[in-house]
Each structure stands twice: as C-alpha cells, then as structure tokens.
Amino acid sequence: MDKEEIKHRIHDLTLEHKDLDDAITLMQERPFIDELQMRRMKTRKLKLKEEILLLESKLIPDIEA
Numbered sequence: 001m002d003k004e005e006i007k008h009r010i011h012d013l014t015l016e017h018k019d020l021d022d023a024i025t026l027m028q029e030r031p032f033i034d035e036l037q038m039r040r041m042k043t044r045k046l047k048l049k050e051e052i053l054l055l056e057s058k059l060i061p062d063i064e065a
Contacts, residue, residue, distance in 0.1 A: 010055050017048040
C-alpha cells in the first residue's frame with residue numbers, strides 16, 4: 001500500500017468508527033438494550049481503532065539511529 005491508499009483506508013475506517021460510536025450512543029439511550037449487539041458493536045469499534053493506529057504508524061517515517 002502506498003501512502004495515499006493508507007490515508008484513504010484510514011479515512012474510511014475513521015468514518016465507520018464514528019458511525020459505530022453514534023449507533024452505540026443511540027442504543028444506550030433506549031430503555032431496553034440488546035447486550036449482545038452492544039458488545040459486538042464495541043468489539044468492532046475497538047478493532048477499527050486498532051487498525052487505524054496500525055495504519056497511522058505506517059505513515060510515520062523510520063528514523064535512522
């Protein structure tokens with residue numbers, strides 16, 4: 001992957017992460033919560049965040065010691 005592809009992927013993942021965050025917030029406002037659905041959404045959100053961080057680390061240039 002080149003830098004532009006990585007940046008595009010980060011953008012897409014960030015949007016999905018935000019959408020999940022919004023959906024989780026809305027779900028928490030309901031009187032009855034589907035705990036399994038909530039757990040799956042939070043797990044997916046965490047995996048997205050981890051992938052975003054991994055891709056962002058690929059954009060940081062290596063420093064020669």
